[in-house]
Amino acid sequence: MNLEEKQLSFEYKFKGRIISLRQDKALLPNGNTATREVVEHPGGVCVAALTDNDELLFVKQWRYPYSEETLEIPAGKRDRQDEDPLECGKRELREETGATAQNYIDLCPLYPSPGYVNEVIYCFLATGLTFGEMSPDEDEFLDVLRIPLEEAVRMVLSGEIKDAKTQIAVLKVKVLRDAGKI
Numbered sequence: 001m002n003l004e005e006k007q008l009s010f011e012y013k014f015k016g017r018i019i020s021l022r023q024d025k026a027l028l029p030n031g032n033t034a035t036r037e038v039v040e041h042p043g044g045v046c047v048a049a050l051t052d053n054d055e056l057l058f059v060k061q062w063r064y065p066y067s068e069e070t071l072e073i074p075a076g077k078r079d080r081q082d083e084d085p086l087e088c089g090k091r092e093l094r095e096e097t098g099a100t101a102q103n104y105i106d107l108c109p110l111y112p113s114p115g116y117v118n119e120v121i122y123c124f125l126a127t128g129l130t131f132g133e134m135s136p137d138e139d140e141f142l143d144v145l146r147i148p149l150e151e152a153v154r155m156v157l158s159g160e161i162k163d164a165k166t167q168i169a170v171l172k173v174k175v176l177r178d179a180g181k182i
Contacts, residue, residue: 002029005036018042018077041119045089046075048107048169049099049126050182055146056170057097057129062141071145071155072163073170074099075121085109085122093126095135097144102128105182107172112164121165125173127182149174 006027014021020040025033049057056073063070076092078085086104093099107123136142147155152170155161161170176182 004029005034008033010038037116039117039119041117042078042081042083043085043120043122044075044077045085045092045122045124046073046165046169047089047093047104047124047126048073048173049093049097049101049129050149050173051129051146053146054149054177056149056152056173057093057099058145058147058152058166059096059142060145061143070163071161072166075165086124089122089124089126094132095137096140096142098132098134099126099129100132101126102130105176107169110165110168123165123169123172125169125176125182149177 008025008027010022010024012020012022018041022038022040024036024038026036028034051057058071059074060069060071062068074093074096076088076096078088086106089104090100093101103126105125105127107125110121110123112119112121134144149170152161153174156167156170161167173182
């Protein structure tokens with residue numbers, strides 16, 4: 001069965017610094033039309049940085065939409081849609097934790113909420129870490145923590161870590177570690 005929907009028209013309802021919102025009219029496979037609301041986002045990266053002691057680097061920060069502190073792996077928005085995801089990941093890791101890595105493994109691109117946003121988050125594993133100075137963005141306030149991999153897995157499974165990209169990365173790192181691939 002053909003599942004493709006075709007854009008017939010679109011209208012921007014909001015254009016912001018980070019996101020834009022458009023309303024589309026789409027042609028459905030059965031010939032009917034439907035309205036689709038799409039949030040456009042340049043995408044982002046996340047980096048599961050694993051120390052030689054099997055600890056993952058986390059940042060604790062305030063997340064305004066949820067009105068709470070979250071525990072996440074280092075992550076950030078791509079400056080442009082065509083920015084190289086790995087270079088963006090290296091930048092975000094260095095800025096948020098002061099770490100640089102000798103090795104990077106592509107864990108996956110992921111779609112955080114494909115029903116309404118076109119954001120793609122590129123997920124990497126970083127190993128062979130060395131540490132220098134942090135340089136967070138001027139509006140970024142965070143604490144860096146090191147959490148043993150096994151403890152991070154427990155925290156994901158118990159719901160203590162709520163961030164989806166972090167959950168996926170932690171569990172993928174655990175599977176790769178257990179399979180002897182890292």
